[in-house]
Amino acid sequence: MKILSAGQIREIDAKTIHYEGISSLELMKHAAGAFYDWFTKKYTDKNDAILILSGVGNNGGDGLMVARLLHKAGYRVQACVVEYSENYTEDCAHNVRRVKAENIPFKRITKEKEIPNFSEYDILIDALFGTGLSREITGIAAEVIKKMNESGKTIVSIDVPGGLFPDKKTTFAVEADETVTFQIPKLALYLPDNYRFVGNVTIVNIGLSEKAIAEASTNRYLIEKKDIRELLKPLSKFAHKGTQGHALIIGGSLGKTGTVCLASKAALKTGCGLVSAYLPKCGTPVIQTHFPEAMAIEDDNSAFITHIDYDISPNAIGIGIGMGKREETQHAFYRFLQKNALPMVIDADGLNILSLHPEWLDLLPPKTILTPHPKELSRLIGEWSDDYEKIEKATAFAQKYRLIVIIKGAYSLIIDSDNLYVNDSGTPALATAGSGDVLTGIIASLLAQGYEPGHAARVGVYLHGLTANLTQQTIHPRSFVASDIIDNIGNAYFTIENGMIKK
Numbered sequence: 475m476k477i478l479s480a481g482q483i484r485e486i487d488a489k490t491i492h493y494e495g496i497s498s499l500e501l502m503k504h505a506a507g508a509f510y511d512w513f514t515k516k517y518t519d520k521n522d523a524i525l526i527l528s529g530v531g532n533n534g535g536d537g538l539m540v541a542r543l544l545h546k547a548g549y550r551v552q553a554c555v556v557e558y559s560e561n562y563t564e565d566c567a568h569n570v571r572r573v574k575a576e577n578i579p580f581k582r583i584t585k586e587k588e589i590p591n592f593s594e595y596d597i598l599i600d601a602l603f604g605t606g607l608s609r610e611i612t613g614i615a616a617e618v619i620k621k622m623n624e625s626g627k628t629i630v631s632i633d634v635p636g637g638l639f640p641d642k643k644t645t646f647a648v649e650a651d652e653t654v655t656f657q658i659p660k661l662a663l664y665l666p667d668n669y670r671f672v673g674n675v676t677i678v679n680i681g682l683s684e685k686a687i688a689e690a691s692t693n694r695y696l697i698e699k700k701d702i703r704e705l706l707k708p709l710s711k712f713a714h715k716g717t718q719g720h721a722l723i724i725g726g727s728l729g730k731t732g733t734v735c736l737a738s739k740a741a742l743k744t745g746c747g748l749v750s751a752y753l754p755k756c757g758t759p760v761i762q763t764h765f766p767e768a769m770a771i772e773d774d775n776s777a778f779i780t781h782i783d784y785d786i787s788p789n790a791i792g793i794g795i796g797m798g799k800r801e802e803t804q805h806a807f808y809r810f811l812q813k814n815a816l817p818m819v820i821d822a823d824g825l826n827i828l829s830l831h832p833e834w835l836d837l838l839p840p841k842t843i844l845t846p847h848p849k850e851l852s853r854l855i856g857e858w859s860d861d862y863e864k865i866e867k868a869t870a871f872a873q874k875y876r877l878i879v880i881i882k883g884a885y886s887l888i889i890d891s892d893n894l895y896v897n898d899s900g901t902p903a904l905a906t907a908g909s910g911d912v913l914t915g916i917i918a919s920l921l922a923q924g925y926e927p928g929h930a931a932r933v934g935v936y937l938h939g940l941t942a943n944l945t946q947q948t949i950h951p952r953s954f955v956a957s958d959i960i961d962n963i964g965n966a967y968f969t970i971e972n973g974m975i976k977k
């Protein structure tokens with residue numbers, strides 16, 4: 475699904491009105507209706523006192539239309555317009571008149587003392603500003619937002635939290651629990667700096683013209699289940715272990731051989747035919763006991779890797795996890811990079827070693843996948859002042875070395891040449907020890923199965939996230955461990971292929 479800028483969304487808005495021959499008020503009706511449907515499914519108690527805080531633009535118009543729908547359905551509603559400007563849009567002014575005509579409690583707020591006492595309400599709906607935000611918020615709107623954020627009440631934002639710039643850094647905005655955004659994802663909703671403003675994001679369809687959306691060009695996408703379904707390779711009736719690819723997982727050191735076990739098991743569960751694990755001697759009994767399907771190749775050293783030599787012919791490599799950064803291991807890694815031309819995913823200490831020797835990055839085959847978490851990324855590309863700069867720097871880095879970079883996070887970002895993909899499968903439960911090792915194994919497996927690296931990155935990240943969505947139905951997020959991810963890889967495939975279990 476395309477991620478678009480505020481300007482592009484405005485254009486699609488206008489084109490929809492033109493192409494579909496509908497009025498802007500009708501489009502607003504669709505938007506308000508879609509919000510209303512979502513809201514009434516989630517908040518079913520009609521005794522909840524709901525305060526709707528609208529602005530004077532079309533986002534405010536949406537809010538007032540939502541007030542009318544909720545009032546009609548029997549909810550306890552108080553509508554307000556925070557009059558930060560006298561320039562009401564036509565559709566907002568229309569809805570003010572309708573709210574008054576329908577005898578819905580209504581109030582204008584122009585100064586601080588007119589701000590209602592938020593403690594009298596259960597839910598605050600924010601319709602202050604949407605994608606039309608053009609400057610920092612000051613005056614009465616800022617006062618209202620400050621009080622909303624201090625209220626401790628549930629806040630639900632319409633389209634975007636009021637004050638959130640869709641395309642650039644935000645420092646002050648409504649801190650919503652839920653954001654219900656209209657049809658087109660905005661990048662700002664998925665950036666870690668903005669999580670405190672956005673809360674959970676839900677996308678609802680409002681009937682924008684598909685033709686208009688198709689005409690908008692972008693290189694930013696939100697990954698959808700159907701995209702992943704299209705990327706999945708069909709399982710051949712004649713598949714056997716020799717045709718499904720051979721992944722080699724290289725890593726581990728004394729006390730950290732479990733990383734390789736997790737990655738190897740994840741690789742096999744993701745569908746490659748064979749998995750070998752290269753680890754120091756201490757790892758062999760561990761992997762053979764816990765995971766007999768894997769073949770172990772031992773380093774000469776008992777506690778850490780000192781050379782990476784093997785006489786097998788894998789199709790892809792996953793390297794770096796639990797490996798440590800000892801001098802001998804660094805040299806072994808260097809010699810390995812000098813001769814390796816296979817598709818590869820590098821994580822953890824592999825990344826840390828590369829940040830100590832940036833000149834080695836030139837040795838990586840094009841489209842090698844790096845999977846840093848933010849700290850590992852900063853070691854590779856330096857610090858950034860905000861998420862936008864982070865994306866800019868990571869993109870320049872990925873392009874310079876022709877790499878694919880996966881920035882791990884609540885929403886992982888995949889940078890593949892000019893393109894940015896945002897993944898929204900997954901839950902906070904994924905922030906568990908070993909979760910990254912599992913991702914390495916999943917991606918190595920997909921590479922071994924012949925997936926183009928860009929596809930392996932997207933399918934891998936999506937599958938990995940989906941396992942958490944599935945597991946949370948039976949296991950509490952606090953109790954979630956990396957092995958649960960592995961156990962659910964098969965279910966994640968089912969979900970993608972059949973749409974059996976909804977995300």
Ligand SMILES: NC(=O)C1=CN([C@@H]2O[C@H](COP(=O)(O)OP(=O)(O)OC[C@H]3O[C@@H](n4cnc5c(N)ncnc54)[C@H](OP(=O)(O)O)[C@@H]3O)[C@@H](O)[C@H]2O)[C@H](O)CC1
Pocket residue numbers: 483484486487501502505529530531532533534535536558559563602603604605606607608609610611612615632633634656682
């Ligand atoms: N296609 C869709 O998704 C649809 C979206 N809808 C809704 O419309 C809003 C966008 O509405 P818009 O009228 O463009 O703008 P806002 O409501 O976000 O903002 C209102 C006006 O406020 C002014 N402004 C901007 N920043 C500030 C500020 N810091 N302080 C004071 N005033 C500010 C600005 O006007 P200016 O001329 O002063 O710049 C805005 O115009 C979208 O988010 C959806 O909720 C439709 O309902 C359906 C289709």
Ligand SMILES: [K+]
Pocket residue numbers: 533600601602603604631632633634635636
């Ligand atoms: K809003």
